[in-house]
Amino acid sequence: MEIIHQKKRQTRHLILHPSRANKAMLKRKAIPLSLLAIIAIIISGVIIMNINDEEKSPKTKDHILDKDGLITKYDSFISERMNKKKLTPIDKTQLESFLKLNLDILSGLITPEEVDRTNINVDVKLWAPKLLTAPIISATMTNTYIIKEPTSSTKGVYGEFSSSILRKDDKAPWEYSSLSMLNLYKFPILTDFEPTDYAKLNLKLVDKFLLSNLENQAQRIDFSPTSNYKEFASSNRNGLNYAFYKFISTKSAVPLTVVFGVQEDQYNEHEIYPKNWYYVYMKRGS
Structure with a gap:
C-alpha cells in the first residue's frame, strides 16, 4: 500500500557530552557510531519496504x-x-x-x-x-x-x-x-x-x-x-x-x-x- 507523504520526516541525533579529559576521544568515536546508526536505520527501512512489497499481491x-x-x-x-x-x-x-x-x-x-x-x-x-x-x-x-x-x-x-x-x-x-x-x-x-x-x-x-x-x-x-x-x-x-x-x-x-x-x-x-x-x-x- 502506498502512503502519500506531503513532507519528509526530519531526524535529530542527541550526543551526550562526556568529561573534559575524554571529550575529544569520545567525540571522535561518537561520530562514526552515529553514522552507523543512520545506516542501520536506512537498511532496516529498505528491508521493511521489501517485506511489504513481497506481501503485496501483484496488481x-x-x-x-x-x-x-x-x-x-x-x-x-x-x-x-x-x-x-x-x-x-x-x-x-x-x-x-x-x-x-x-x-x-x-x-x-x-x-x-x-x-x-x-x-x-x-x-x-x-x-x-x-x-x-x-x-x-x-x-x-x-x-x-x-x-x-x-x-x-x-x-x-x-x-x-x-x-x-x-x-x-x-x-x-x-x-x-x-x-x-x-x-x-x-x-x-x-x-x-x-x-x-x-x-x-x-x-x-x-x-x-x-x-x-x-x-x-x-x-x-x-x-x-x-x-x-x-x-x-x-x-x-x-x-x-x-x-x-x-x-x-x-x-x-x-x-x-x-x-x-x-x-x-x-x-x-x-x-x-x-x-x-x-x-x-x-x-x-x-
Missing part, C-alpha cells in the same frame, strides 16, 4: 502498464468518442463487488491494508497529512479490471472505479465512503441497476428525498466527517444530484446507511429504485 493495474509506466496496449472502457456509457454485465459485477468491499471496510470486516495485500484488482493509497504527527484519515481505493486482453492486432480494454474513504482519526473505524460516475468527458454513465442488484448488496430502501430537502433542512443526513448536510448541499459536485434514495443494511452487527444520488435527467419519480445513479454515499451507522 491488475501493474499488468496493464508497459515498462515505462504507461497504458499503451489497453483502452479505457470509456472514451471521448462516446456520448454515454451503459455498464455491461462485467462492469456491473465489478462495481457491485467494489461497493460490497467498501461496505466491508466500513463494517470492520476487513481493513484497507488487508485489501491492498490480498486483492489484485484494488490499489489503496493512504493520504498522509502535512503534519507528521497528525493521523491518516483519508484513503483512495481504485478497482481496476481487465475486460479484454490485447491481441497482435487490437488493443485490450480495461475498466476502473474509484472510491474515497474517510475516518475521524486513526483510533476510529473507517466511517464514510463515496463513489461516483463522474468522468473526464462529462457524459452519463448508465449504471442500469435493477431491484435485484440492490438485493444482492443486502440493501433495504427506507426513504427518498430531493436535494432541496437538504437545503431546507427537511433532511439532515451527514455524508462526511468534514462537512455537514448544509455544506454538502451547496458543494458543486454533490449539488449535481437531484434526488436521493436512502437504504440501510447491517454487516457484523454494524448498521450501515447507503444513499444513492440521481441526476435530474435520470430521475423518474415513478421508479421505486434508482436505475441510473450518479453518486453513492456509504456511512457506518444510521
Whole structure:
C-alpha cells in the first residue's frame, strides 16, 4: 500500500557530552557510531519496504502498464468518442463487488491494508497529512479490471472505479465512503441497476428525498466527517444530484446507511429504485 507523504520526516541525533579529559576521544568515536546508526536505520527501512512489497499481491493495474509506466496496449472502457456509457454485465459485477468491499471496510470486516495485500484488482493509497504527527484519515481505493486482453492486432480494454474513504482519526473505524460516475468527458454513465442488484448488496430502501430537502433542512443526513448536510448541499459536485434514495443494511452487527444520488435527467419519480445513479454515499451507522 502506498502512503502519500506531503513532507519528509526530519531526524535529530542527541550526543551526550562526556568529561573534559575524554571529550575529544569520545567525540571522535561518537561520530562514526552515529553514522552507523543512520545506516542501520536506512537498511532496516529498505528491508521493511521489501517485506511489504513481497506481501503485496501483484496488481491488475501493474499488468496493464508497459515498462515505462504507461497504458499503451489497453483502452479505457470509456472514451471521448462516446456520448454515454451503459455498464455491461462485467462492469456491473465489478462495481457491485467494489461497493460490497467498501461496505466491508466500513463494517470492520476487513481493513484497507488487508485489501491492498490480498486483492489484485484494488490499489489503496493512504493520504498522509502535512503534519507528521497528525493521523491518516483519508484513503483512495481504485478497482481496476481487465475486460479484454490485447491481441497482435487490437488493443485490450480495461475498466476502473474509484472510491474515497474517510475516518475521524486513526483510533476510529473507517466511517464514510463515496463513489461516483463522474468522468473526464462529462457524459452519463448508465449504471442500469435493477431491484435485484440492490438485493444482492443486502440493501433495504427506507426513504427518498430531493436535494432541496437538504437545503431546507427537511433532511439532515451527514455524508462526511468534514462537512455537514448544509455544506454538502451547496458543494458543486454533490449539488449535481437531484434526488436521493436512502437504504440501510447491517454487516457484523454494524448498521450501515447507503444513499444513492440521481441526476435530474435520470430521475423518474415513478421508479421505486434508482436505475441510473450518479453518486453513492456509504456511512457506518444510521
